[in-house]
Amino acid sequence: MAAPDVIIVGGGVIGCAIAYYLAQAGVQVTIVERGEVGGEASGASAGLLAPLELTVEHGPLHDLCLASLPLHPPLADTLREETGIDVEYLRSGILRVALSDDAAADLRALVESQPPEGVMEWVAPEALRGLEPRLAAARGGVYSPQYHQVNAHRLTQALAQAAVARGAALRQGVAVTGLVTSGSRVTGVRTGEGGMMAGQVVLAAGSWTAGLGRRLGVSLPVKPMRGQMLAFPDFSSPLRHILLGKDGGYLAPKANGFLFVGSTVDDVGFRKNTTVKGLAGLRRMAATLVPSLAYAEVASDWAGLRPGSPDGLPILGPVPGWEGVSVASGHFRKGILLSPITGRLMAQWLTQGKSDISLEAFRPGRFA
Ligand SMILES: Cc1cc2nc3c(=O)[nH]c(=O)nc-3n(C[C@H](O)[C@H](O)[C@H](O)COP(=O)(O)OP(=O)(O)OC[C@H]3O[C@@H](n4cnc5c(N)ncnc54)[C@H](O)[C@@H]3O)c2cc1C
Structure with a gap:
């Protein structure tokens, strides 16, 4: 050859x-x-x-x-x-959610600063509930329809x-x-x-x-930077958007009905395990954004090593x-x-x- x-x-x-x-x-x-x-x-x-x-x-x-x-x-x-492979491209859009007055003020300032990211629409608390009925009581949010996801x-x-x-x-x-x-x-x-x-x-x-x-x-x-994630089965009334909380935590409703919750950023070398603390933090963040998830059973959890650079x-x-x-x-x-x-x-x-x-x-x- x-x-x-x-x-x-x-x-x-x-x-x-x-x-x-x-x-x-x-x-x-x-x-x-x-x-x-x-x-x-x-x-x-x-x-x-x-x-x-x-x-x-x-x-x-x-x-x-x-x-x-x-x-x-x-x-x-x-x-x-x-190839016949569907990469499950979903036009979910992202909702950044503010659960406190301070976070809402930060998001409002962000929208007004017209960042280079493209569309960012301020969403008032009552309208947020219409977009995502399961969302916790929030002070407002920002919607960016241009961000999507794949498998x-x-x-x-x-x-x-x-x-x-x-x-x-x-x-x-x-x-x-x-x-x-x-x-x-x-x-x-x-x-x-x-x-x-x-x-x-x-x-x-x-x-x-x-x-x-x-x-x-x-x-x-x-440099490896570990990320831990978990998934809930979320078939009955799935979220419609990717929800972004504070500190980069997110909930992503995937095409197969699972809700991905991510992710930690851990500087622990090549250790690719999940940890009790990391997963508990993800669960807490998920339940803060969507309270009904406090009682949901986790279907699976995993970790991977992101390639970081200085x-x-x-x-x-x-x-x-x-x-x-x-x-x-x-x-x-x-x-x-x-x-x-x-x-x-x-x-x-x-x-x-x-x-x-x-x-x-x-x-x-x-x-x-
Ligand atoms: C939990 C988590 C969530 C993430 N979420 C997102 C997200 O939402 N959006 C996003 O854009 N990115 C996300 N990322 C980051 C993204 O996954 C990575 O940036 C990307 O996968 C890096 O791809 P890669 O091909 O460089 O590395 P890898 O996918 O790690 O591939 C490198 C490959 O090289 C192989 N390899 C290594 N050494 C050798 C060798 N000596 N010989 C032969 N093969 C070798 C390995 O086996 C491996 O398969 C996430 C990452 C993690 C861990």
């Missing part, structure tokens, strides 16, 4: 999105995933296509989010046609399958243990099953990217000091939202040496 043009290390949403857009451009690509596609952060994700911070600052990350948002609906349609695991699977349908190879259960180099060039990867050569290698290994960088003597400071920006582009190797990681809480634009820009950069949107602010060399 001929060597692929590009090997992608990591079958999360980022690696699979890059593979999808590369395969679309006619590139021979192989995804090497040590577990299963979507088996780490991407499969654990809530799948919100929205910023979770109260305000989003103008800047390169904000621009990247805005560029990615409109790519999702047509991508969902194309993926359904090409993150299905999105990752669909990107991988669509890439395969376009000729990509997928090697699951194969861990990359090192990189093959020749002078200052990376020419392939080492795996438990032997070496694989390629014209280009892309490190899209999520929280494990730093370890691969170390093998090249380069700092790619991606400055909160993704790390995208060539690995400094080396040829033939680039990185796409560090998407932290926005990897699902940013997956189409990351896939598209990385594929452009790999095939043309330039991209529609500059990757300068995200370049891996900024940590040198």
Whole structure:
């Protein structure tokens, strides 16, 4: 078999999105995933296509989010046609809810400041009840209809399958243990099953990217940030919107009838367990927003490791000091939202040496 043009290390949403857009451009690509596609952060994700911070600052990350948002609906349609997988795109809209006068004042000030996020409508307390009858007595809220959601695991699977349908190879259960180099060039990867050569290698290994960088003597400071979540079965009178409480806690009614409650942000290294304290905090936050959930039984809980970066920006582009190797990681809480634009820009950069949107602010060399 001929060597692929590009090997992608990591079958999360980022690696699979890059593979999808590369395969679309006619590139021979192989995804090497040590577990299963979507088996780490991407499969654990809530799948919100929205910023979770109260305000989003103008800047390169904000621009990247805005560029990615409109790519999702047509991508969902194309993926359904090409793979039969429904990524469960839901136009839920987000309601940020203020339960105290202080929180309401903050939200009002936010609306009046006309943030760069697009539509934000102030919703008075009585109107809030009409939008979400199960909501706790609130002082008001802000509605942003432009923020939607997907099933993150299905999105990752669909990107991988669509890439395969376009000729990509997928090697699951194969861990990359090192990189093959020749002078200052990376020419392939080492795996438990032997070496694989390629014209280009892309490190899209999520929280494990730093370890691969170390093998090249380069700092790619991606750090795992654990997120815990739980799900309630919520079939009888499901919520209609994504509800955002304080401190970034959220309730997301998914297409399959489950209500996702997320999420903690824990700096505990590679420990991927849930904790009694973390889950209790999520339950409390959920019941504060929707009191009837105080008595609901939890259907499942889980945790995943988000790839964080020191400055909160993704790390995208060539690995400094080396040829033939680039990185796409560090998407932290926005990897699902940013997956189409990351896939598209990385594929452009790999095939043309330039991209529609500059990757300068995200370049891996900024940590040198
Ligand atoms: C609880 C939680 C909720 C979230 N909610 C949202 C949300 O609502 N919206 C949003 O946009 N984002 C959300 N995120 C963040 C989002 O999930 C991540 O940013 C995104 O999944 C990162 O994708 P990735 O492909 O970089 O990493 P991963 O999905 O972790 O994929 C990396 C892959 O690389 C593989 N790998 C690692 N090392 C090797 C190796 N040596 N050889 C081969 N394979 C290797 C791993 O097995 C893994 O499958 C959430 C994350 C969590 C944990």
